[in-house]
Amino acid sequence: MTTTSLQPGAPLAAEQSAARQDQRRQATFVQRFRRSRRAVSGLLFLLLITAITLLAPVIAPYPERDQNLDRVQLPPFSTSSEGTYHLLGTDALGRDLLSRIMYGGRVSLLVGITVVAVAGLIGVPLGLISGFFGNWIDTVIMRLVDIQLAVPFILLAIAIMAVLGTGLWNVILVLGCSGWVGYARIVRGTVLSLREQAFIEAARCTGLSNWRLVMRHLLPNVWTPIIILATQGVGGAILAESSLTFLGLGISPLIPTWGSMIADGRNYLTTAWWISAFPGLVLTSTVLSIYFLGDGLRDVLDPRLRL
Amino acid sequence: MGTYIRRRLLQAILVVWGVSVLVFFLLRLAPGDPVLLLLAETAEPAQIAAARAKWGLDKPIYVQYGVFLNRALHGDLGDSLFFQEPALGILLERMPATLQLSAAALLFSLGLAIPIGLLSALKRDTFWDYLGTNIAMLGQAVPPYWLGIMLILLFSVNLHWFPTSGRGTWRHLVLPAVTLGSVLMALITRLVRSGMLDVLGEDYVRTARAKGLREQTVIIRHALRNILIPLVTVVGLQLGALFGGAVITESIFAWPGVGRLALQAISARDYPLVQAAVLVISVIYVFLNLAVDLIYVYLDPRIRYQ
Numbered sequence: 001m002t003t004t005s006l007q008p009g010a011p012l013a014a015e016q017s018a019a020r021q022d023q024r025r026q027a028t029f030v031q032r033f034r035r036s037r038r039a040v041s042g043l044l045f046l047l048l049i050t051a052i053t054l055l056a057p058v059i060a061p062y063p064e065r066d067q068n069l070d071r072v073q074l075p076p077f078s079t080s081s082e083g084t085y086h087l088l089g090t091d092a093l094g095r096d097l098l099s100r101i102m103y104g105g106r107v108s109l110l111v112g113i114t115v116v117a118v119a120g121l122i123g124v125p126l127g128l129i130s131g132f133f134g135n136w137i138d139t140v141i142m143r144l145v146d147i148q149l150a151v152p153f154i155l156l157a158i159a160i161m162a163v164l165g166t167g168l169w170n171v172i173l174v175l176g177c178s179g180w181v182g183y184a185r186i187v188r189g190t191v192l193s194l195r196e197q198a199f200i201e202a203a204r205c206t207g208l209s210n211w212r213l214v215m216r217h218l219l220p221n222v223w224t225p226i227i228i229l230a231t232q233g234v235g236g237a238i239l240a241e242s243s244l245t246f247l248g249l250g251i252s253p254l255i256p257t258w259g260s261m262i263a264d265g266r267n268y269l270t271t272a273w274w275i276s277a278f279p280g281l282v283l284t285s286t287v288l289s290i291y292f293l294g295d296g297l298r299d300v301l302d303p304r305l306r307l
Numbered sequence: 308m309g310t311y312i313r314r315r316l317l318q319a320i321l322v323v324w325g326v327s328v329l330v331f332f333l334l335r336l337a338p339g340d341p342v343l344l345l346l347a348e349t350a351e352p353a354q355i356a357a358a359r360a361k362w363g364l365d366k367p368i369y370v371q372y373g374v375f376l377n378r379a380l381h382g383d384l385g386d387s388l389f390f391q392e393p394a395l396g397i398l399l400e401r402m403p404a405t406l407q408l409s410a411a412a413l414l415f416s417l418g419l420a421i422p423i424g425l426l427s428a429l430k431r432d433t434f435w436d437y438l439g440t441n442i443a444m445l446g447q448a449v450p451p452y453w454l455g456i457m458l459i460l461l462f463s464v465n466l467h468w469f470p471t472s473g474r475g476t477w478r479h480l481v482l483p484a485v486t487l488g489s490v491l492m493a494l495i496t497r498l499v500r501s502g503m504l505d506v507l508g509e510d511y512v513r514t515a516r517a518k519g520l521r522e523q524t525v526i527i528r529h530a531l532r533n534i535l536i537p538l539v540t541v542v543g544l545q546l547g548a549l550f551g552g553a554v555i556t557e558s559i560f561a562w563p564g565v566g567r568l569a570l571q572a573i574s575a576r577d578y579p580l581v582q583a584a585v586l587v588i589s590v591i592y593v594f595l596n597l598a599v600d601l602i603y604v605y606l607d608p609r610i611r612y613q
Contacts, residue, residue: 146318147325150589152551155569159581162573163333239450243555246452247570262453269460277460280453288448295444 032300039296042289049286053105060099061085064256068094073272089274091264097274100256101282107257108238108286111172115237116230118176123183124226128214130184131191138188145181153178154243161249171250175237182229190222224301231294235287242283258283315600319593326589327379330582331372375582384586385579389572394583398565404474405564408557409549411480412488413542420492424499425526431504439496446493451552455486455559472561479560487556491545498541502534509533535606543599547592 033039052059062084071080074090076097088097130141148156157174164170194200195218203217242259244250253260258279265276359365363374378385384395420443427439462482463471469478506512507530515529516522553566561567565584572580 143318143321143325146322147329150322150326150547150593151329151585152547152554152588152592154551154554155585155588158554158570158573159330159333159585162576235448239448242450243452246450247555247558259450262450262456266456269456269464273460273464276453276456280450280457283453284445284449287450288444291444291448 029300033296036296036299038292039300042292042296045285045289046293049105049282049289050109052102053109056099056102056106060096060102061087062096062099064095064099064103066095066099070094073268073275075272076274076278088278089272091261091275092268092272097261097278100261101258101279104256104258104261104279105282105286107168107251107255108241108283111168111175111241112234112238112290114172115175115179115241116233118172119179119233119237120183120226120230122177123180124187124222126180127184127187128191128218128222131188131195132210132214132218141184142188145184148178148181154240157240157244158247158249161244166249166252168251168255171241171244174244175240179233179237182233183226186225186229187222190225191218194218194221228294228298228301231297232291235290235294238283238287238290312601315597319597322593323586323590327376327582327586328372330585331375332368335368335371335578379586384583387572387577387580387583389575389577389580394580395587397568397580398583398587401563401565401568404562405550405553405557405566408480408483408487408553408562408564409546411484412486412491412549413546414488415484416488416492416495417542419488420495421499421531424496425503425531427496427500428503428507429526436500440500443493443496443500446489446496449489451486451489452555452559454489455482455556458482458486459559472559474563483556483560483562486559487549487552490552491542491549494541494545495538498537499534502537503530506530506533536603539599539602539606543595546595547588550588550592 056064068080068082068090070082071084071086071090072092072094074080074086074094076089077087078089079085080090084096086096086098088101090096091100126141130138156178160174161170164174200213200217203213208216241250242257242262245257245259246263248263250259251257261279262276262283265272265274265279268275356365363371366374375385382395383393384398386392387394387397390397423439423442427436430436459471459482462468469482473479512525512530515525520529550566553562553564554570555566556562557564557567558570565588569581569584569588571577572584
C-alpha cells in the first residue's frame with residue numbers, strides 16, 4: 001500500500017489480486033479448519049454449551065435455587081416422591097443438579113471471556129510498547145513480568161481474593177490482571193523479530209508516525225499468536241475461576257457455579273458421588289473443547305507456534 | 308560467564324525485592340484487623356493498643372515495611388500471629404512435606420510423560436498418537452481439585468486402595484502426587500512429542516541411522532538427548548506452578564505442607580506468615596530459574612553467554 005503513487009493503474013490491479021489472495025486464504029482456512037476433527041468437535045461442543053447456558057432460564061427443568069428437603073441426594077435418573085424427574089439427581093439441599101449445571105455455565109463462560117479481554121487489553125499494548133521502544137521501557141515492563149511470574153499464580157490470586165473479598169468482578173479483575181503477562185511476552189517477542197524486517201524499515205522510511213507504524217504494520221502481524229493464546233486463555237481462566245470458587249475465595253456460593261457445586265459435593269462423597277462428579281465432567285469437557293479449538297486454530301494459522 | 312552470572316543474580320535479587328513490596332503492601336491494604344481477629348471479643352481498648360504496639364501495627368506502613376525488610380535480610384520474617392512462633396521456622400518445618408509431594412508429582416509426570424510423548428512422536432498420526440495427545444490435553448483440561456476428589460472417590464471410598472488424606476506411608480503419597488502432577492504430565496507429554504518430531508527430521512538422526520545404529524540407540528542417544536534443553540526449561544518454570552498447585556492439592560488431601568499452611572494463613576489474616584510463605588516460595592522459584600539458566604551451559608555446549 002505504501003508504493004501506490006508510482007503508477008496510476010497499479011494500485012487497482014494490486015488490490016484486486018490481494019483481494020483474490022485473501023479469498024483463497026480464507027477458503028483454505030475454512031477447509032483446513034474443517035479437516036481438523038478436534039477443532040470442529042471442540043467448536044461444536046462449545047456452541048452447544050453456550051446455547052444451553054444462555055437458554056438456561058427457558059430450558060432448565062427446575063429453578064436453579066429451588067430447595068426441597070423431601071428430595072435430597074436423589075441419584076441420577078430418579079423420580080422424587082412428588083413425581084419430579086431428575087436426570088442427574090439432586091444435591092444435599094434437594095436442588096436439581098441438571099438445572100444448576102445449566103446456570104453454572106453462565107458464570108464460567110462470562111468469566112472466561114472477560115478475563116481474556118482484560119488480560120489482552122493490558123498485555124497487548126504493554127508487549128507492543130516493550131518490543132517497539134525497547135530501552136528502559138522494555139526493561140521496566142520485563143522486570144514487572146518477572147516479578148509477576150516469580151509468585152505462583154494461584155497463591156497470588158488467593159492472596160488478592162482474600163484481600164478484595166469474594167465476588168464475580170473481583171475474580172475477573174484478579175485473573176485478568178495476572179493473565180496479561182503471557183500476552184505481553186508473546187507480543188514483545190513477535191515485535192522484536194518484526195522490527196528488523198524490511199517492510200517495517202520501508203514503512204518507517206515513508207515517514208509514518210510511530211502510532212501508525214504500530215497500529216497498521218505491527219499489530220496486524222501479531223494477531224495470530226494473540227488469537228491462539230486468547231482461545232487457550234479462556235480455558236485457563238475458567239479453570240482458575242473454578243479453583244478459586246472451590247476454595248471459597250471466588251464467586252459467592254449463592255450463585256450456582258461449577259466450582260462451588262464440586263466443592264459442595266466434596267462432603268457427600270460417600271453418599272452422593274454425583275454432586276461433585278457431573279459438574280466436574282461438564283467443566284472438564286468445556287475446557288477440553290476450548291483447548292481442542294485452540295489447538296486446531298494453531299495448526300491452521302501457524303503450525304510453527306509453540307504455546 | 309562471570310558477568311552473566313552476576314547480572315542474572317542481580318536480576319533475581321531485584322525480582323525477589325519486587326515480590327516483597329508487592330506482597331507486603333497488598334496485604335496491609337486489606338480490610339479486616341488482624342488484632343481484632345486474634346484477641347478475644349471482650350478485649351479492652353488498652354489491650355488492643357498494647358497488642359498493636361507489640362506487633363508494630365501502630366506505625367506508618369512504610370516504617371513497617373522498612374522494619375520488615377531489615378529483619379528479613381537477617382533471616383527473621385516475623386512471628387506468625389496465629390502460632391506465636393517465628394514464621395520462617397513454621398514454614399521450614401512444613402517444607403519437607405511439600406518438597407516430598409512436589410518431587411513425587413514430578414517423578415510421576417516425567418515417568419508417564421516421556422514414554423507417552425515418545426510413543427506419540429514415533430507412531431505419528433496413528434491411534435497411539437491420537438490417544439497420547441488426547442491424554443495430554445485431558446490432563447490440561449481437568450481441574451486438579453476435581454481430579455483429586457474423583458481419585459478419592461474411586462480409590463479411597465470405593466476400592467479402599469489408598470487413604471483419603473494425611474501423610475505417612477507411601478500409600479498416602481500416591482493420590483496427591485497424581486493430582487498435583489497431572490498438569491505437568493500433560494505439558495511434558497506435548498513437549499516431548501513436538502520436540503521429538505522436530506529432532507527426528509534432523510540430519511544427524513538420519514546420519515545415526517545410516518551408520519546402522521540400532522533404532523533404540525538412535526532414539527535415546529541421539530534424539531531424546533536433544534530435547535533435554537526445552538524439557539529442563541519447562542520443568543524449571545513449572546516448579547513454581549507445582550508449588551502453587553500444592554496449595555489446592557494439599558488442602559484436598561490434608562497434606563501438612565507449605566501450601567495448606569499458606570491457605571490457612573490467608574484465611575486467618577496471619578500477615579507475617581502469608582508474607583513469609585509467598586516470599587520463601589518466590590525465592591526458591593527465582594533461584595531455581597537461575598539454576599536452570601546456568602544448567603543450560605552444561606547441557607548444551609553450543610550456548611555461550613557473553
